[in-house]
Amino acid sequence: MVKRQSVESELRERILRGDLTPGDRLPEVQLAEELGTTRFAVRSALQALEARKLVERTPNAGVVVARLDHDRLQEIYDVLELLEGLAARLAAQKSTPADWAELQELFAEGGGLDEAAEGGDIDVFLAAIDRYRDTVIELADQSFLAEMLVGVRDQSHLLRRRILMTPGRMQESLAEHRMVIDALVRGDAEGAEQLKRHNMQTARKRLSRYRDFLV
Amino acid sequence: MVKRQSVESELRERILRGDLTPGDRLPEVQLAEELGTTRFAVRSALQALEARKLVERTPNAGVVVARLDHDRLQEIYDVLELLEGLAARLAAQKSTPADWAELQELFAEGGGLDEAAEGGDIDVFLAAIDRYRDTVIELADQSFLAEMLVGVRDQSHLLRRRILMTPGRMQESLAEHRMVIDALVRGDAEGAEQLKRHNMQTARKRLSRYRDFLV
DNA sequence: GGCGACAATATTGTTGACAATCATGTGCGG
DNA sequence: CCGCACATGATTGTCAACAATATTGTCGCC
CATH class of the missing domain: 1.20.120.530 (GntR ligand-binding domain-like)
Structure with missing residues (x-):
């Protein structure tokens, strides 16, 4: 069961396609039900995307698609x-x-x-x-x-x-x-x-x- | 509370210092009590180190310090x-x-x-x-x-x-x-x-x- | 009407328990 | 003595509930 990876690649593609634009919020629960998976899997995927600098996280506030500077x-x-x-x-x-x-x-x-x-x-x-x-x-x-x-x-x-x-x-x-x-x-x-x-x-x-x- | 980051930097330093050598196993529970923290914090840190390619993870088996090739x-x-x-x-x-x-x-x-x-x-x-x-x-x-x-x-x-x-x-x-x-x-x-x-x-x-x- | 304090809400962060999976050791049969 | 099936233990993976925190909305005051 490679849930994390599939969620990660799905989100990555959405970001790269421009389906999600910089600054868009990525709430864990919403994404979870939208992708038909659990909050845990989404969370892991977001951590991986954060390491890739595709999303930015502000503690206790949330994750957004990385802004362009x-x-x-x-x-x-x-x-x-x-x-x-x-x-x-x-x-x-x-x-x-x-x-x-x-x-x-x-x-x-x-x-x-x-x-x-x-x-x-x-x-x-x-x-x-x-x-x-x-x-x-x-x-x-x-x-x-x-x-x-x-x-x-x-x-x-x-x-x-x-x-x-x-x-x-x-x-x-x-x-x-x-x-x-x-x-x-x-x-x-x-x-x-x-x-x-x-x-x-x-x-x-x-x-x-x-x-x-x-x- | 920046537990993850402190655990991550601690492990990173141990690896770079050579205190932990390539192939060494990194069991989550053992590291947790050794560092006086929880398994959760260690786990998060290991995920971050995996993204940096400093450690390698084999599913359900464990994490080891990245081997040199x-x-x-x-x-x-x-x-x-x-x-x-x-x-x-x-x-x-x-x-x-x-x-x-x-x-x-x-x-x-x-x-x-x-x-x-x-x-x-x-x-x-x-x-x-x-x-x-x-x-x-x-x-x-x-x-x-x-x-x-x-x-x-x-x-x-x-x-x-x-x-x-x-x-x-x-x-x-x-x-x-x-x-x-x-x-x-x-x-x-x-x-x-x-x-x-x-x-x-x-x-x-x-x-x-x-x-x-x-x- | 604007502004600040404060409550309500939404979202993330963390914990402990449980399930799944792999590595190891043991005994049986050849 | 060797190899294989299998049980056992160790370790990671997952989950749901709870705690902590930031954001948002609301009310009263100026």
């Missing part, structure tokens, strides 16, 4: 840039060109992503980037880095969508990812790392520029 | 190199030469660290490096990075001592830290980052070379 997000992007760069570098080192066939096809010109970028179809675009992420993490083959990346990404996840909504970001991101993937296919570890880091830097700049809209 | 430690050092480098870079950017006066004096030739390195006085040497760490983290002034560094360092902490015990490591590390500090005093962010990364790389090499002894 601009300065902290900037700091998160500093770290994320390094981790994403490392993942790209390792993936380039450990892979062969054939490993990238699917991803290459997905991102190829005429593959529909240009239209998605123009049309503002964020979900299609996000799905493509998720495929990039999954592939890189799998090929980088480092469990510790993977755990780390998941944790840091989770904390900045709500921003991803909003950054993509800033004018021209999808086209910009698409072009950058194509360059990254080219380097990965070539097995150019240094290039892949630098290009991915550059991709994160341009995202970070948007975070500063559109600060008022984003946070 | 060579491959995982290599991966940890990959990440640690990046984070320590970032901290050095930020500290260099945000500081003035005066901020480093104390540290500079501590690491100066004739300050006693050479003798400690020669004499194998690990505790004196570790205290000096801790001072370096504290100073850099304070001047880097990024809470997120600081939390991250603490978490990753904790997981590799037991290795630090052992790596320092390998032949010539203390002298090597001392020379490297002097170069890092020089760069920090100069405000040379790039140099500080690269030099600190190099310092982590040489540590990582020892981890490989003395693998059998260390893990």
